[in-house]
Amino acid sequence: MTKLAVFTIGNGDFKTGFSMGLEIREEQGNTLSEVIGQLPPSSSIPKLYESWQSDFIEIKVGNTRMKVPKGTAKTTVTPLKEAIEKCKTSQKELKNSFKDWLKSESREFQKIRETFFKHLPDEFEEIRIFLQTRALLLKKLPWNEWDIFERYAHAEIALVPPEYSRINLAPDAIAREKVRILGIFGIGKDINTEEENKQLNRLTNSEVKFINPHKIEELYDNLQDDKGWDILFFAGHSSSSETGETGYFLINNDDKLTISELKISLQKALRRGLQLAIFNSCNGLGLAKELSDLNIPQVIVMREIVPGDAAVAFIKKFLQKFYEGKSLYVAMKEAKDSLEFWETQYPGVSWLPILCQNPAQTPLIWPKIPTKIPIKVPMLSPGVVTNQPICQEVTTLMGHSSGVKSVAVSPDGGMIASGSVDQTIKLWDLQRGELKKTLKGHTGTVTSVQFSPDGILASASFFPDGTIKLWEVDGEQNKVELKTTLRGNDWVALAIWSIAFNHNGKYIASGHNVDSTIKVWDIEREKIIATLRGHVWAVCAVIFHPQDGSLISSSLDGTIKIWNPEQEQLIHTLVGPSGWLSPAQSWFSRDVEVYSLAMSSDGEILASGGTEDVIKIWRWCDRQLQQTLKGHSDTIQAIAIAPDGKTLASGGRDHTIRIWDLSTGKTLQTLGHSDTVNSLAFSPDGQTLISGSQDKTIKIWRCFPDGSSPL
Known part of the structure; x- marks a missing residue:
């Protein structure tokens, strides 16, 4: 990490x-x-x-x-x-x-x-x-x-900067599948920007526009483009005041512009998603200072006067490494290291490039082109007979630029939603394995995505956003509309780990980090109808019972609690200390940090997983522990029970996914990712398992009962 x-x-x-x-x-x-x-x-x-x-x-x-x-x-x-x-x-x-x-x-x-x-x-x-x-x-x-x-x-x-704050995207900000770059090249007899022009044009999965620097009004118009920009790139002449408080850049030999003169246009670009400004020009700390005052997420400038050939060599290497998927910071370091040759001609030139960061914003990562892997069907040799389900990876979905925290399948089984550390939600066609939409609007990690029974998509995010967004999704028309944003009044609630709809989609529950509460929202009225207090550490998971309407929550304090949400009443503490001393006891002596919960569709079985590397299976009728499943070698982050209630899937920090037979408690199959498995979800028919991982991918697994193939 x-x-x-x-x-x-x-x-x-x-x-x-x-x-x-x-x-x-x-x-x-x-x-x-x-x-x-x-x-x-x-x-x-x-x-x-x-x-x-x-x-x-x-x-x-x-x-x-x-x-x-x-x-x-x-x-x-x-x-x-x-x-x-x-x-x-x-x-x-x-x-x-x-x-x-x-x-x-x-x-x-x-x-x-x-x-x-x-x-x-x-x-x-x-x-x-x-x-x-x-x-x-x-x-x-x-x-x-x-x-x-x-x-x-x-x-x-x-x-x-000494002071900074997060930029909130405008409600009409448009999600972009390609990186949009606005290029501005200064014109002058003593400057050559041809190589930088070539480098930008070589970046596939991007949309680059070069404006005419002779017409200043075109710069203003383009900065305010409704589609928005991800990167603003300038190459040419620039300078800063002696105090480093202000700066200017020249678009031709006679016309110069300051950041303050572009303030309104830049603010509109920021609200539409501008994340990185690069000024490959001289003496740019004054420009960086003024851009930082506008809370731009990242800026790259040169500290002092820079030789043109060295500036081109730096930006060429930086764009190459950044485009290859290196983080902004690693790309910066490798580009600066590549200037070692130029040190022989300009001693100290590798000191000049500097990154300026707004800490409230997540550093930009160049998105990988979504890749579809051809569907693979397991082939069985003649005469081979097996009664065990076979889960086979058929597609790996790539498109998120950071770890995937949550996955969900739509009620009709046609769509996957995924939420990520990169603050986006992506919608995928489950059958084709293709990206349909990217939804933006959250300003924190998207920790949980869930579909309601009637297909409304809910997404929740971590600090400093802490909101729940409800999206109207039309898969056939490929349209998505943000219906509403639910936000609590209490600032300490600005960190949500998990959300869940009740059986009819009327309520949604959210589990919170800082204040350790569960909040229950009436979706139609868009208000909190219950705040449940009893956990003493972060609430990691919340689920509703499919029949009786009770709410189950798990926490880092080691407890699983059952609530009556309408009466705001704690009914039972399933594991860990109970009674009026339970908060103090669970704080000092935790049974296990419980990260994940799953309930069978008939409501008869509850499963939990956490830091003990075991899965506990509970009978709902008497709230008793039925069996313990052992096999993982590290914390269990995710659990899902198949709709038929016969199999369970679990994923964890050991990078594996295990498929279990609930009748025998035995592992049927071990699958996996290259990093922590954060989330699992079965399709409504139980024939497909979806996994989301910290390795930035989503995997689709087809499960073929009794070793048979649907093809």
Whole structure:
């Protein structure tokens, strides 16, 4: 799992030192450690940086992506070989002094280093480093040279603004199957953008539009395009103010634009899904600052004046790696590493590209082209007889850019819905294995998708969104309409793990993380009619009994509870302590963290799974444990019971799916993914099993009873 290291540098200066804090947390927001320390003083750093900066500019002032002021005398340019050697010296001095500064023996600084290494032991793990500071020079320093990052193969640094917030998509934002890129190329005698044009045109599964930079009004019109954009790309001349607070870019030799002049158009583009702005141009920190003030998710700029040939080499490698499916951070690191050759001509050039990240937004990942795998039917040799079901993988669905958290099958068996960490819901044709629609609107991980008996699709998401969206789905017409969004008034409820419809689709229940409650919604009235309290940790799963209308919930506190939702009454605690002391007892002594629940269609069997690596089967009539199924080697994340009640499917962190015979308690078959299996669902006829995994795929399995083939 990707980890985040957030370095916050506060008040101070290079003469007295800076206050500094470090927070280590998981990508989903769980904090692992926090520590406060102090950066020591280093009065030499500003002068050394200024020397390197000056020497770097002298190398090739005529081949930069900053427009050279008219009247600059060519005779003032230092001969190339002498300029390179001079720059190498100043780069080395700055680099050594910077590294020495960050090796301080001060205890206030050492505890930051110790915390970093303690919680980030895996050198091949992807680590995102956030640097949060207001000081311009601190933003410019080569933080990648810090020795604590040397052991990590996939660690990259991003600047983080002091204040930020999430962008909410407009209700009319259009879901896009292809990445839409708006390209702007500056025009001038001293700039060549032909190679970047070629690179963008080579990106399949994308829609690239290049606007005419001679007409400024076309830029405004295109930014406000109703279809929206994923990436804004600029190549040309740009610059920033001395304070790094503002910037501008030139669309031709005479016309320049600032971010503030495009504010309304950019805000509309953001609300329609703009995620990444790339300014492959000089001195872009001022542009990044203004874009960050608009809460754009990600920005890539150059810190200083950049040679045009090196800028092209960087963006070529970045686009290649990003398009191949590497994360934004890994693609950045590999593109910067590829500039090693250019260091011989421009010492320090690999320091220039920098990513600026809005931490409230998930980093963009280039979506893979959905791939359909030809259907495979199991072939049995003549004379082979078996009474066991055979589940055979027939299709792997690929299209999500992050792990799949939930899958569901429509009541008519024709459609699959999948929810993902990438904040989207995808609708798939089950028979053809083809993507039909991508639904956007959530601003957090889509943790649960469910169909009502009459085909309404519900989706729920995690922090910071915490909403339930109801979608009207017309499979025949391939139309989807957002009916409504359910949102609680309590901010602590903004993290939903699981949702479930009752038997007639009138109510929907949601299990919450922070406040450990279950909320029951009247869908027609769009209001909460019950808030059930009793769990002391996150509620992982909720299901309704198909006949008596009771509600069953499971939690990280180790309990399974049965409720009367209409009377807001706890009926029974199935496993774990009960009674008025149960909250305290379950907090300190948990039987098992229960992640998953499933109920047979006749309501006679309840199954549960969690961290004990076993599945428990309960009789509903007397609420007694009937049998325990053992076979998984890690936490069980998902359970589904076939409609006929004879077989059960389970999936877990051991990457396997097990098919069980409920009459004997034996494993019939072991299937699997390449990562954790998060969700399972049977089709209404029981002949198809759907699995969703952290490996970003959905697999369709056909089950052939008695070894027979329908073909």
